[in-house]
Amino acid sequence: MDNQSAPEIGGRELLSDRIRDALTDAIASGDLAAGTALDEQHLAERYGASRTPVREALRQLATAGLVEIRPRRGVVVARLTPERIADMFEVTAEIEALCARLATHRMTPLERGRLMDLHEASAAAVETGDLDAYDRLNRAFHEALYAGTHNAFMAEQALALRERLAAFRRTQLRHGDRIRRSREEHGEILAAVAEGDGEAAARRMRAHMLRAAAALGRYIAETGAG
Amino acid sequence: MDNQSAPEIGGRELLSDRIRDALTDAIASGDLAAGTALDEQHLAERYGASRTPVREALRQLATAGLVEIRPRRGVVVARLTPERIADMFEVTAEIEALCARLATHRMTPLERGRLMDLHEASAAAVETGDLDAYDRLNRAFHEALYAGTHNAFMAEQALALRERLAAFRRTQLRHGDRIRRSREEHGEILAAVAEGDGEAAARRMRAHMLRAAAALGRYIAETGAG
């Protein structure tokens, strides 16, 4: 086994969380192929820890759907086929569309104003090509819509789903003029929200997410990851 | 139930899962009030186990949203206010509506036939007043729609959400003629599915779920649980 990917998990946060993140990356990047059996002891010595935090990390990954735990029979990496990833993105698109529709009808003027501010601020990031800045504003835009549903549980679910797909979306914006297109689509969504047309906001958000997923899908197809 | 002193949890499955179930019941039933601090050692001796399975159970409850874990600061029972439960039911209603819409467009004739069979079979359960039988068929009806989306991830999410609310829905069907009404609503949903009108199916499913939630909400308000 080629240990090219050094564990290298230094930091101050919880050890189990660091192991979880490391394993998440390893699975999302394809270093750990689908169906691979994960031995707790082996992982423990690989990451320089004991079995206890490794177990906690694996449990978290199981609830995230990245691994599968058969009681007393070990842990295996879940089969993240292109179809499954596509399924996940479809669910995300629908959830985001749902949030957009609800938020359109429920946001306060103050919240709508903040959404517009975020959109305005993102213009500069697009012009300067600041990917990290746009990523933050992009995230803030979507999270503002989550919060705009005035349904805390909905917002949590949407955010959790977004986090879950973050590993696969990492390189999405790096391609072509996806950033500019992304912001344009945000503008169209925002217009529908401003007009109070929830259905249109939902449709445009769904299309927005599916286009982003398609861009990522092409990337995955090229690299053969998964 | 005499859960006054020692909740005896006997069985052959995993100890951590049994503790998780016991804690889930305790929280859903209100035995553990919102905001209660949960001490691992105390829970361990209470359930006659060590801290390890207790920890695993608490982690599972955290991902289920029933408790909140602050690193190095302990675990507290999440605040399941009526508002929060209402939020959860709204999300469930929207997800179910989404599944109904997608399933309408994607189910095969065979799957549609099975859905109709399930609906037909439930008639007998309604007539005889067999609550358990109707509960199974009701569950099967909804799960058939999940599967009908042909999106495995969507089906898993919907099922997980349903499981998560099961603790609060336990007594829902026991009230009045909710069973008969429930089956009638299923019939209306089924009609929309058969006609291929996904939007109507979604609307009717949303209304169906919200009516069930309202019935439960009245029950909760009466008993003061939560």
Next chain:
DNA sequence: GTCGGCCGTTCCGTATACAGATTGGTCGAA
């Protein structure tokens, strides 16, 4: 009298130890 720092206790996060279950292989019998 009130505020701030010090210290002890408690509890969490992690490490290690032990027991039961599962899996794979090997040996023997038909």
Next chain:
DNA sequence: TTCGACCAATCTGTATACGGAACGGCCGAC
């Protein structure tokens, strides 16, 4: 040769031990 049972190795599930961080109380200073 093939099938079945037994056995050993290994890994998971659980228990226990240890170190450090956080919270509460006490004492001293202003």
